Amino acid sequence: MKKDKAIRTFTLAAVLTIQIVFLFLILKSNYDTSNYFIIIAILFISATVLFGHNYLDLHHSKYDYEKLSVVIWVPIGAIACHLLNVSYELGSVLSAGIIGTLGSFAPKLNKQSDYYKELPTAIYCGVFVGMSSNTITPTLGFVIAAGIIAGLFFLLSKNLFIGIGGKLGTMAFLGVFIVYLINLIA
Numbered sequence: 001m002k003k004d005k006a007i008r009t010f011t012l013a014a015v016l017t018i019q020i021v022f023l024f025l026i027l028k029s030n031y032d033t034s035n036y037f038i039i040i041a042i043l044f045i046s047a048t049v050l051f052g053h054n055y056l057d058l059h060h061s062k063y064d065y066e067k068l069s070v071v072i073w074v075p076i077g078a079i080a081c082h083l084l085n086v087s088y089e090l091g092s093v094l095s096a097g098i099i100g101t102l103g104s105f106a107p108k109l110n111k112q113s114d115y116y117k118e119l120p121t122a123i124y125c126g127v128f129v130g131m132s133s134n135t136i137t138p139t140l141g142f143v144i145a146a147g148i149i150a151g152l153f154f155l156l157s158k159n160l161f162i163g164i165g166g167k168l169g170t171m172a173f174l175g176v177f178i179v180y181l182i183n184l185i186a
Contacts, residue, residue: 063159078143079140129175129176136176149179150172
């Protein structure tokens with residue numbers, strides 16, 4: 001139980017930290033660095049997120065993780081969307097629509113299978129990675145790495161942020177952002 005709580009705390013801290021860093025970089029690039037608005041905005045956003053985490057019922061009380069057999073579809077969805085977006089030049093929205101629609105038919109393959117019912121969500125999380133601009137995700141290797149990291153967050157966040165819109169996009173954003181930062185540092 002302690003391990004599960006530590007993993008949940010790490011996942012929440014990682015999401016919060018990456019979003020604060022990203023917001024800070026946006027604000028810093030758009031405003032004078034000596035402007036106190038940046039600090040006030042980051043403190044306000046952080047306080048709002050912490051308030052929501054502590055006082056709203058956003059999580060299940062039990063600890064549960066997504067199955068690896070489902071998570072593997074996150075990078076697959078990312079690769080498929082990226083290939084349609086970049087190689088076939090269909091554009092990000094049309095590529096996401098095609099892969100998302102195809103993924104939505106997975107439960108129809110076997111209506112009694114619980115496994116097939118979980119695939120559309122994982123595929124669509126990967127689609128958000130594959131939708132990224134070619135200037136941000138320049139290679140297929142980058143997309144695969146981002147899809148794997150997004151899949152890791154998808155795996156860990158099964159019972160987190162319940163009922164909050166944007167969870168799949170946030171997981172995809174985290175994957176792309178982390179790989180982008182690694183490429184900047186390396």
